[in-house]
Amino acid sequence: xxxxxxxxxxxxREMTNGWxxxxxxxxxxxxxxxxxxGHLSLVAAAKKTCNxxxxxxxxxxxxxxxxxxxxxxxxxxxxDARKLERFTVDALWVPDGDQMYPDGFATxxxxxxxxxxMDGAYRPGHFDGVATVVTKLFTQTSASDAFFGEKxxxxxxxxxxxxxxxxxxxxxxxxxxxxxxxxxxxxxxNLLLSDRARTLAPRLFEELEGIAEGLSKGEAVTTLxxxxxxxxxxxxxxxxxxxxxxxxxxxxxxxxxxxPARLFAAAYLAGVRLIDNIAV
Ligand code: PAF
Numbered sequence: 001x002x003x004x005x006x007x008x009x010x011x012x013r014e015m016t017n018g019w020x021x022x023x024x025x026x027x028x029x030x031x032x033x034x035x036x037x038g039h040l041s042l043v044a045a046a047k048k049t050c051n052x053x054x055x056x057x058x059x060x061x062x063x064x065x066x067x068x069x070x071x072x073x074x075x076x077x078x079x080d081a082r083k084l085e086r087f088t089v090d091a092l093w094v095p096d097g098d099q100m101y102p103d104g105f106a107t108x109x110x111x112x113x114x115x116x117x118m119d120g121a122y123r124p125g126h127f128d129g130v131a132t133v134v135t136k137l138f139t140q141t142s143a144s145d146a147f148f149g150e151k152x153x154x155x156x157x158x159x160x161x162x163x164x165x166x167x168x169x170x171x172x173x174x175x176x177x178x179x180x181x182x183x184x185x186x187x188x189x190n191l192l193l194s195d196r197a198r199t200l201a202p203r204l205f206e207e208l209e210g211i212a213e214g215l216s217k218g219e220a221v222t223t224l225x226x227x228x229x230x231x232x233x234x235x236x237x238x239x240x241x242x243x244x245x246x247x248x249x250x251x252x253x254x255x256x257x258x259x260p261a262r263l264f265a266a267a268y269l270a271g272v273r274l275i276d277n278i279a280v
Contacts, residue, residue: 002085003055005092009099009140015091016054016142024051028143030134033057034074034188035083038178042147043087045175054141055084056093058100063129069273074191093141100136109135111158111165117251118154118264119275122241130155131162138168146170151177151185153262153277154251177276179205185276197270200236204276207232208263211243212280221245221255232267241266241273248279 006012019026027050029042039055046053057080064070081092108128114120115127138146146163148156153174160172178186183205184198193201207228214224225243232240246253248260257280264277 001088002081003089003092005081005094007094007096007099009095012054012091012093012140016052019052019090020142025144026050026142027053027145027147028137028141029053029055029147030137031055031057031080032059032073032188033080034076034191035080036178036186036188036190038149038151038186040083040087041178042149042175043084043089045173046145046147047087047089049173050145052091053087053089054091054093054143055089056095056137056141058093058095058133058137060100060129060133061097062101062132063126065123065125072192074188093137095140100133108132109162109166111162114154114158114161114251117246118242118244119266120154122266127155127158131158134159135162135166135168138163138170143170145173147173147175149177150174151187151276153264157251183209185274187274189272189274192272194270197236197272201269201274203232203235203237204265204267204269204274205278207243208265208276208278211245211263212278215245215257215280237267237269238271239268241268243267245280 016026027046029046031039043055059073061070109131110128111131120127148159150156156174163170163172180186182202184202211224211228215221228243229240243265245261245263248262254261262277262279266275
């Protein structure tokens with residue numbers, strides 16, 4: 001069933017007020033569109049957990065530190081709506097730009113600490129943009145539950161911190177990364193890869209798995225990281241922002257897996273920035 005597409009805040013509020021008054025839980029799945037099976041797994045989780053489900057589609061200019069990246073970001077609204085039909089979601093919130101950032105908009109939500117490293121360091125302003133728009137999406141939709149993919153693990157932690165610090169009455173659920181059959185983590189950006197780059201892209205995940213295996217045999221993380229970086233560069237990746245082993249709780253750097261940790265990577269392939277992470 002096709003969900004109503006709402007573009008004005010008044011229409012969204014009218015709809016959610018009714019649901020809230022009848023005590024229904026509302027799940028929100030925030031997206032920037034170009035939906036893939038990773039997003040759809042979040043929608044499925046929301047449908048299981050909540051009475052009502054809203055999928056949001058908004059390509060948020062405030063989280064792009066590179067204007068070319070914003071310009072090239074895939075926009076596929078009609079196809080997205082079609083992909084959601086089988087889930088019978090209750091609404092698509094596709095706000096007009098002025099509904100999100102009206103003239104005079106002057107507020108930024110900024111989460112300290114967690115955003116100093118990895119994508120926070122390599123993409124200045126990115127997480128301020130994410131935290132600001134997600135705060136707005138949470139309040140606009142009056143959601144009780146929100147669903148985010150672990151592929152953007154740093155984003156998940158930042159959103160959880162923000163929701164806790166601002167006392168937002170919402171539960172933030174992290175859902176497993178969905179991968180293509182060859183291991184590549186699903187991402188809207190994969191649409192930007194050439195055929196050749198697409199065949200090479202799974203190497204990032206393979207290297208993370210290789211490092212995890214090395215760690216399990218007691219090899220030193222620094223040696224494993226350097227070898228993985230070398231191999232990726234030889235394969236055709238052009239720039240590696242990071243391959244890091246970090247604590248799952250606070251993203252501090254660690255050298256072993258004595259506490260829950262994750263391997264994180266970000267690298268460029270044919271001009272497309274890919275990120276991935278795995279638990280070790
Ligand atoms: O993960 C994304 O697609 C975006 O960062 C989000 C959470 C929808 C905020 O714009």
